[in-house]
Amino acid sequence: MSKAVFFSLPAHGHVNPSLSLVEELVKRGEQVIYYTSPEFKHRVEQTGAQFRTYGKKLEPLSRELEGKHGNLIYISACFLQMCQIIIPEALTQLEADQPDYILYDSMALWGKIIAAKMNLPAVCSITTFVMGAGQLPNPQILFSLIKDIAHIGQFNDLSKQVAREFDIAPISLKEMFTNKADLNIVYTSAFFQPNSHLLKDGYKFIGPSIGARNDKDSLDFPENKPLIYISLGTIFNNNLEFYNECFKAFENTEYQVVLSVGKMINMAALKNVPANFIVRRHVPQLEVLQRASLFITHGGMNSVNEALFFDVPLIVIPMSADQPIVASRVKELGAGIYLEKRRANHRNLKRFSKLILADESYKNNSWIIGDSFRKSGGYRQGVDEIFAYKNLSL
Numbered sequence: 001m002s003k004a005v006f007f008s009l010p011a012h013g014h015v016n017p018s019l020s021l022v023e024e025l026v027k028r029g030e031q032v033i034y035y036t037s038p039e040f041k042h043r044v045e046q047t048g049a050q051f052r053t054y055g056k057k058l059e060p061l062s063r064e065l066e067g068k069h070g071n072l073i074y075i076s077a078c079f080l081q082m083c084q085i086i087i088p089e090a091l092t093q094l095e096a097d098q099p100d101y102i103l104y105d106s107m108a109l110w111g112k113i114i115a116a117k118m119n120l121p122a123v124c125s126i127t128t129f130v131m132g133a134g135q136l137p138n139p140q141i142l143f144s145l146i147k148d149i150a151h152i153g154q155f156n157d158l159s160k161q162v163a164r165e166f167d168i169a170p171i172s173l174k175e176m177f178t179n180k181a182d183l184n185i186v187y188t189s190a191f192f193q194p195n196s197h198l199l200k201d202g203y204k205f206i207g208p209s210i211g212a213r214n215d216k217d218s219l220d221f222p223e224n225k226p227l228i229y230i231s232l233g234t235i236f237n238n239n240l241e242f243y244n245e246c247f248k249a250f251e252n253t254e255y256q257v258v259l260s261v262g263k264m265i266n267m268a269a270l271k272n273v274p275a276n277f278i279v280r281r282h283v284p285q286l287e288v289l290q291r292a293s294l295f296i297t298h299g300g301m302n303s304v305n306e307a308l309f310f311d312v313p314l315i316v317i318p319m320s321a322d323q324p325i326v327a328s329r330v331k332e333l334g335a336g337i338y339l340e341k342r343r344a345n346h347r348n349l350k351r352f353s354k355l356i357l358a359d360e361s362y363k364n365n366s367w368i369i370g371d372s373f374r375k376s377g378g379y380r381q382g383v384d385e386i387f388a389y390k391n392l393s394l
Contacts, residue, residue, distance in 0.1 A: 002100040002390060003031045006125075007090075007111030010037035010054070012234045013302045014105050015044075017127045017187040020211030020379040023047035028383060033097060035090070052093075057085045072321075073151040076176040079109055080158040086110045087166060091117060100394055103386075104179070112179045113166055121393035123386055124181035128301050128322045129193055129329070130203060131177045183389040185382045188305055191372035194329055204385045207376030208305035210286065219278060219288065221256050226293040226357060229312075231260040231285070232319070233300045238264035246296075247274055248346035249353070258288050286310075294356055296349065299323035299330075308335060311370040313362035315352050317344045334365035 006022060008015050015036055022032050026048035034049040037058075044051040087110050094114065101121040104111020106128070115122035155173065163170040182202055190196040190205040221227055230246055232239060243261060250257050251274035260283045261270070273279055286306060289295065295307040299316040304326050307314055314336030316327035327338040337352045356362045377384070 001029045001031060002394065003097065004033070004101050004103055005094060005097065005099045006032060006034045006049070007086075007102070007104040007108045007114070008034065008036040008040075008125075009105040009107040010040065013300050014107065014125075014127050015040050017209045017302055017305075018103075018105070018125050019043060019047050020209040021125070021185070021382045022049050023211065024379050024383045025049075025386070028387070033099070035086075054082075054086055055089065058082060071151070073149065073155050073173065076173055077151055077155040077158050079107065079176060080155070080162050080171070083110045083113060083162050084158075084165065087113055087117075090114055094118060101390055104181075106179050106184075107177075109171065109176065109179055112181065113162075113168060115181070116168070117166065121390065122181040122183075123389065124179060124184045126184055126186045126203075129188065129325060130184070130186060130196075130199060131322075182393075183385060185385065188301070189369070189372035189376045192305075192308070192329065192333070192369055194325075204382070205376055206382040206385070207373035207378050208302075208309045209379040209382065210306065210309055211379060219258065219280075219283060221258070221278070221291060225254060225256040225276075227256045227258065227288070227291050228294045228296065228353060229258045229260075229283075229285075229288050229292040230296040231283075231303065232262070232298040232317075233303060234262060238262070240265065240269050242344060243270060245344065245346045245349060247272065247277065249349035250274065250276065252276075253350075255353075258283055258292075260285070294353055296353070299326045301326055304330065305373070308366055308369045309373045311363065311367040313356050313366045315339050315349070315356065317341050333369060334361055335369055336362060336366070 004025065006018065008018060022034060025032050032049040033052050034044045035052050035054055036044060038053055041051045091114060099120065101123065102111055102115035103123045103125055104115065106124050106126045112122060159170045180202065184203045186193065186203055186205045187209050188205060189207050193205060228250065243259065246259060253276065255276060257277045259277055259279045261279060261281060263281055270279060289307055289310045289312055292312050294315065295312045296315045297303050297307065299318040300323060304314065314330055316330050316336055317339050318324040318327045319341060330336040331338040337356065339348060339352060
């Protein structure tokens with residue numbers, strides 16, 4: 001048995017894909033300490049791993065990041081500040097823990113630095129596409145960088161501070177999003193990854209990490225109606241205007257619609273909900289996707305992976321971050337439609353939904369991607385790769 005420490009980025013789209021992998025590590029005899037925020041404590045402990053919090057010192061930074069998800073340079077500066085807070089305390093804790101290897105989320109730069117400082121084997125957990133794999137920068141992301149250029153001075157100053165504090169080379173903006181290790185576990189397939197043929201050794205594509213979830217909610221839907229599932233994820237879901245457009249698009253239609261609105265919306269503001277809608281703060285997403293004919297989504301990588309795993313075509317309405325890249329790939333492979341958020345009105349929602357549901361090519365192309373996911377091995381293959389790397393490194 002070996003001891004591993006996992007440094008996560010405390011966000012649903014980064015934590016969720018890793019949990020089945022962690023649970024499988026524990027089942028195979030590994031002891032895992034998992035760093036994240038208290039929000040995920042129960043779910044981490046359900047895997048059999050030991051939960052460990054990053055601590056209250058991060059709370060002011062977490063509040064600062066709220067609503068800033070499109071400001072990539074500012075976010076990167078905040079991640080450098082997180083390094084300054086997390087690394088000294090974690091190094092002290094790990095001196096007592098004496099782990100054998102480190103796993104870290106690709107956005108959790110502090111995990112990479114800690115592994116290097118302790119001279120430990122490291123595994124990078126990549127919940128997005130591998131960035132920089134020969135693809136041209138997405139125009140929407142380029143615009144975000146230009147809009148946020150005022151923070152580049154702050155980023156450069158913090159990069160130099162972190163370099164001095166931990167005796168490392170200054171970190172470039174590009175490196176913030178490409179924190180690769182000797183072994184990199186990628187939760188998609190080589191087929192779905194843009195330009196995967198350009199990537200060097202060390203990237204293992206295992207497909208989505210689909211495991212059992214202990215969702216308490218369950219839904220009953222009519223079996224004889226096409227089901228449209230709508231969700232904007234956990235961050236961008238406070239969008240009353242969009243939900244009202246959905247009501248207009250699909251009221252008095254033959255579709256059963258499941259709408260997940262998250263915890264931020266005022267439910268009382270959702271008025272005149274059509275009879276063919278099921279509206280909940282949270283739904284068992286995997287259960288719904290197995291019944292869905294179409295998924296209307298913000299394009300978070302985890303959500304898109306899960307939909308395509310079950311061969312569900314998509315309308316992707318990207319909001320921020322890497323979502324435009326995901327939407328572009330879905331469109332390129334013919335598994336759905338890229339709909340800009342400024343055009344996401346009831347007319348277009350209805351028109352494109354009808355188009356996808358009437359054209360079998362979208363379903364067929366979704367199946368092709370889903371088949372590539374299912375053949376990639378999932379979290380069990382991920383653990384096989386970690387064990388092979390560990391046996392060579394320890």
